[in-house]
Amino acid sequence: MTTQPTFVIVGKLNREYILPPPGLGHPLLDTPGGSLLYAAGGLAVWDQAAGLVGRVGEDYPHQWLRDLDARGFDTRGILTVRDPQNMDLRAFVAYNETHERSHSNVVSHFARRQLTFPKSLLGYQAPDPLRKDSRKPEPSSPAALDVPKEYWNVRYVHLCPFDFVSQSQMVSLFKGGSNQTVSLDPSAGYMMPGFWRELRIVLQGVTVFLPSEEEMRALFWGETNDLWEMARKTSEYGPQIVVIKRGTHGQMIYDAAGNHRYEVPAYSARVADMTGIGDAYCGGFLAGLQITNDPLMAGLHGSVSASLTIEGSGPFYPLDVMPGLAEARLRSLKDRSRQV
Numbered sequence: 001m002t003t004q005p006t007f008v009i010v011g012k013l014n015r016e017y018i019l020p021p022p023g024l025g026h027p028l029l030d031t032p033g034g035s036l037l038y039a040a041g042g043l044a045v046w047d048q049a050a051g052l053v054g055r056v057g058e059d060y061p062h063q064w065l066r067d068l069d070a071r072g073f074d075t076r077g078i079l080t081v082r083d084p085q086n087m088d089l090r091a092f093v094a095y096n097e098t099h100e101r102s103h104s105n106v107v108s109h110f111a112r113r114q115l116t117f118p119k120s121l122l123g124y125q126a127p128d129p130l131r132k133d134s135r136k137p138e139p140s141s142p143a144a145l146d147v148p149k150e151y152w153n154v155r156y157v158h159l160c161p162f163d164f165v166s167q168s169q170m171v172s173l174f175k176g177g178s179n180q181t182v183s184l185d186p187s188a189g190y191m192m193p194g195f196w197r198e199l200r201i202v203l204q205g206v207t208v209f210l211p212s213e214e215e216m217r218a219l220f221w222g223e224t225n226d227l228w229e230m231a232r233k234t235s236e237y238g239p240q241i242v243v244i245k246r247g248t249h250g251q252m253i254y255d256a257a258g259n260h261r262y263e264v265p266a267y268s269a270r271v272a273d274m275t276g277i278g279d280a281y282c283g284g285f286l287a288g289l290q291i292t293n294d295p296l297m298a299g300l301h302g303s304v305s306a307s308l309t310i311e312g313s314g315p316f317y318p319l320d321v322m323p324g325l326a327e328a329r330l331r332s333l334k335d336r337s338r339q340v
Helices: 035-044 062-070 106-112 164-174 193-203 213-219 227-235 277-292 295-309 325-336
Strands: 007-010 014-019 028-033 051-057 074-081 090-095 156-159 181-184 241-245 251-255 260-264
Touching: 007 035, 007 277, 014 106, 028 035, 035 051, 035 277, 035 295, 062 074, 156 164, 156 277, 164 181, 164 193, 181 277, 193 213, 213 227, 213 241, 227 241, 227 251, 241 277, 241 295, 251 295, 260 295, 277 295, 295 325
Parallel strands: 007 051, 007 156, 014 090, 051 074, 156 181
Antiparallel strands: 014 028, 241 251, 251 260
16 A cells, blocks of 8 residues: 555554453454554444554564555554564453453463463563653654654544653644644543643644543542533643543543534443453544544444444454444444433
8 A cells, every 4th residue: 555544543562462251252362452453443344444653573473464454554654673672562461250351460360261371471571550651752652753754644643542752742743733633542641630731732733532531530630520521621722522431331522613512322232352442432433533524423433343342352353243233333323322
């Protein structure tokens, strides 16, 4: 693919090790994943492909990149780092019967399920979120210098969660505005009152802001408990649309231009694997915004992408479901959404 894509997604790539809830599916051991691919999968539900920006080491399987090319994605923005200092792309998660996640005690999880511990996980240490400094770029985070020039003026850009410095540089590169829509899914590491002043500057270049409810409450801790008020205050610094993702409670969408408030329910899907559903939602949202130019319809597209992702494992599971299922769910959700 040599033409300019309509969409660009910027995010992290992982080598995933997923132990699903007991009795639900088979373990995924060393398979492609990461926020970048889940957002791309959510976008692709609506027959859209994107230019992808991310980083990998030389040990990342080349076949996985060829598979992305075969799916129609543009991988010119995926940089292979020759000397990946401290860049471990392995990511482990185990789910229990109630779908709660655990990222630590890796050996004990395999032993408890009587599974052979994979040699490729030897030496793995779960990242400690409390030791991360969001003001320092992480080796696995994509950098603005990694973005091909052909992507700079792409119409729709989505930034997945990664460190604050790298995200802010990406916002400065793409800027947003009348000819460019930039959506930002923040990282939980900087959604706190101490980052608010710096975040407000970054939001000036963001069109769509997509935090989770937990992240939004952390940012406004001690100031207000009203989620709509949080959305309104955030929009004053730039974003035209603020989406608060609330898991099984659906999403709250604030359209600042018309001062419209929408509540979108979560589609009642069979839960198999919750990995990447927030990223899939963001990819579906951006696709819906491009198709309809309507914040509510964009939210419905995102909710459908998330519902399909949660029913299986892997970022591209939604692309193998029964034809027409996404459209049927879209119609169902439209009837149950409301303006408040």
